[in-house]
Amino acid sequence: MRAEHIGVLLTTNEDDRGSITALTASCKPGWSLPGRFYADPAIYRADLEQVWRKGWLFAGHTCEIPRPGDFFTLSVDTDSVIVIRDEDGAIHGLHNVCRHHGSLICTEAAGRAKRLVCPYHQWSYGLGGELISCRGMHEDLDKAQFSLKQLSLQEVEGLIYISLAKEPLPFEPARELISPLARPQGFTQARVAKAVDYLGVEGSDQTIDSLAVSAGAEDDADRERILVNRSTPSCFLPDIAANCLACLL
Numbered sequence: 001m002r003a004e005h006i007g008v009l010l011t012t013n014e015d016d017r018g019s020i021t022a023l024t025a026s027c028k029p030g031w032s033l034p035g036r037f038y039a040d041p042a043i044y045r046a047d048l049e050q051v052w053r054k055g056w057l058f059a060g061h062t063c064e065i066p067r068p069g070d071f072f073t074l075s076v077d078t079d080s081v082i083v084i085r086d087e088d089g090a091i092h093g094l095h096n097v098c099r100h101h102g103s104l105i106c107t108e109a110a111g112r113a114k115r116l117v118c119p120y121h122q123w124s125y126g127l128g129g130e131l132i133s134c135r136g137m138h139e140d141l142d143k144a145q146f147s148l149k150q151l152s153l154q155e156v157e158g159l160i161y162i163s164l165a166k167e168p169l170p171f172e173p174a175r176e177l178i179s180p181l182a183r184p185q186g187f188t189q190a191r192v193a194k195a196v197d198y199l200g201v202e203g204s205d206q207t208i209d210s211l212a213v214s215a216g217a218e219d220d221a222d223r224e225r226i227l228v229n230r231s232t233p234s235c236f237l238p239d240i241a242a243n244c245l246a247c248l249l
């Protein structure tokens with residue numbers, strides 16, 4: 001992300017506008033950002049609010065969840081998100097929060113499920129987030145009112161983007177930019193053969209293994225290979241450079 005982009009994005013935050021504007025003005029083109037950009041809580045919050053909660057975020061590859069019921073989870077700030085493929089092949093972005101008492105539903109990084117079952121009181125949801133059973137509730141409960149909350153989700157050339165915003169920015173300008181760049185990569189035909197954790201995050205081996213197994217990666221050495229870059233919440237900031245293009249639109 002270039003400094004002028006940060007200025008555009010962060011000065012829209014009322015609380016810290018003056019401070020951040022001054023800091024942005026001190027940035028030198030071609031130089032790394034001042035240290036405060038990496039350590040100031042106000043900038044971190046502004047970054048979350050203006051970029052991560054308003055823009056479109058790269059979530060993963062469609063080839064990570066090739067079969068119905070395949071899912072992976074990710075966290076954005078305090079939000080946990082499930083990205084899952086339903087029986088008809090459609091991909092959904094769901095808030096990973098039970099509509100009963102708010103328990104986390106999926107605790108695994110990735111896997112496959114016939115239903116999403118809350119571990120607390122076993123409310124169960126379909127692969128599209130619809131409430132199927134709610135043990136112990138009144139018979140006349142209108143289940144349609146208690147589906148898992150959906151996020152906005154878009155696919156482009158095998159890449160999955162999500163938005164936490166209630167009214168997301170238009171995605172089409174981003175699609176027009178991304179499509180010609182991503183199409184030659186062949187992500188729509190790709191299958192996961194190997195997943196590499198660049199960051200060496202503790203405990204990530206299990207995550208990576210489960211992703212690879214989920215995608216059936218263990219038995220076909222000739223398949224097309226891609227690398228899956230799976231970030232953890234504390235490592236989202238370096239990914240902004242990859243995502244900011246869509247966020248700025």
Ligand code: FES
Nearest residue numbers: 098100101118121
């Ligand atoms: S919190 Fe999920 S079923 Fe009660």
